[in-house]
Amino acid sequence: MGDLATYAFTxxxxVFFAAGSAGLLRFPDVFSRLHALTKADNLGLGFIALGTSFQAGSWRDVALLALIWGLMLLAAATVSQLIARDALRERDGE
Amino acid sequence: MTLALDATLCGLIVAVALATVLGRGVFRAIVFFIVYGLLLSVAWVRLGAVDVALAEAAIGAGLTGVLFLAAVGKLARTGAEAEPAPGRPHLPAALACAGLTGALAWAWFALPEPERPGSDLAAALPRAGVENPVTAVLLNFRAWDTLLESIVLLAALVGLWLLARDEDWHDRLGLPQHVRPGGVMESFGRLLPPVGVLVGIYLVYIGADRPGGAFQGGTVLAAVGLVAALAGLIRTPRVTGHLWRAAMVVGPLVFLAAGVAGAALGAGFLTLPEPIAGGAIFAIEIALASSIAVTLAFLVIGPPERGHRR
Structure with missing residues (x-):
């Protein structure tokens, strides 16, 4: 049962990572590429953490996986904001 | 299945290494270099060397990458030509790198096949004072290497500070950061440090028994300080700050003191006798971690620069 859940969620x-990578390569500008990338990071990593937590030996490991995902969300959100703002400034020619 | 994973990993490492060296553009090379470091750390995990993987990810990919990015940014700011002329390889640099690669390859073939350290290390480990064999080797059996490494870091920072101009010497380190109050960067700078400090201290503390240690934990603590400085939450110190200078040298000093204590107790310089080994290594780890954290953060921030005074 646990293995099945791991296969399904990972x-x-x-799929999210593949879609995000395709978007990163194919989308036309910085903003849509950021959109693709952060979706892959947030949801893709979230599902992989969820899937691997079914293999975790203890609740401590599950909590660590959740912490890693949370930190990743924080970092991805911050970095994408900063990059997008920089790109906006560049586009407006300041 | 694992063979496929390892083969893919090896292929990726070689491909990314080639992209780093052969690709056009300094910025692109740096990005590939960071990816290369992260892939290498995955490879170390696959080899079961978690300590090395942590060090590679934190120092090799993270900190060195940030140093490179800072250097490129600085070159761009000063208007220096960072990009080499396209199409023409830099012959002396290529020759020097090829020579170094050849020498390393020769050394690899010429050295005798290393015996697995298993039996000797296992016999010596109970006297080392720590349970993590990597820490035992780094801080007890081969302490010379680690002591010199920590002094090299200090020398690098002194070399960097020599680049400061006389009239800037009493300014704060690096350039001042301008962030929007209450903005994204400031919030990030407030949210991350509590977790980062906890992880850093944990990595230093756990080094005695499990993967971790002064270098890995010190790098995490340095990163936390850098994020806080970038977010404008703390102002960078001055070169002349005595407390910061003390923090920079406390690691090598405690290390040397432990070495001298070993000699005084009759075991020989830098050989830790069993009764004091555990405590001495713990003290060295904590002192080294603070020195490494401060020195690495200062290396990234750079020498004092004008701009803090309006």
Whole structure:
């Protein structure tokens, strides 16, 4: 049962990563590429953390996985904001 | 399945290494270099060397990458030409790198096949004072290497500070950061440090028994300080701050003191006798971690620069 959940959730996570990578390569400008990238990071990593937590030996490991995901969300959100703001400034020619 | 993973990893490492060296543009090379460091740390995990993986990710990919990015930013600000002329390889640099690679390859073939350290290390470990064999080697059996490494870091920072101009000497380190009050960067700078400090101290503390230690934990603490400085929450110190200078040298000093204590107790310089080994290593780890954290953060921030005074 746990293995099945791991396959399912990490599979969904991989789909998000693949879609995010495709978006990063194919989308036309910084903003849409950031959109693709952060979706992959946030949801993809979230599903992979969820999937691997079914293999965790203890609740401590599950909490650590959740902490890693939370930190990743924080970092991705901050970095994408900063990059987007910089790109906006560059576009407006300041 | 694991063979496929390892083969993919090896292929990726070689491909990213080639992209770093052969790709056009300094910025692109740096990005590939960071990716290369992260892939290498995954490879170290696959080899079961978690200590090395932590050090590679924190120092090799993270800190060195940030140093490179800061250097490129500085070159751009001063208007210096950072990009080499396209299409023409820099012959002396290429020759020097090829020579170094050749020498390393020769050394690798010429050295005798190393015996697995298992039995000797296992026999010596109970007398080392710590349970993590990596820490035992770094801070007890091969303490010379680690002591010199910590002094090299200090020398690098002194070299960097020599680049400061006389009239800037009493200014604060680096350039002042302008952030929007209550903005994204400031919030990030407030949210991250509590977790980061906890992780850094934990890594230093756990080094005695499990993967971690002064270098890994010190790098995390340095990163926390850098984020706080970038977010404008703390002002960078001055070169002349005595407390900061003390923090920079306390690691090598405690290390030397422990070495001298070993000699005084009759075991020989930098050889820690069993009764004091555990305590001495713990003291060295804490002192080294603070020195490493401060020195690495100062290396990234750079020498004092004008701009703090309006």
């Amino acid at each position: 599979g969904i996570g991989l």
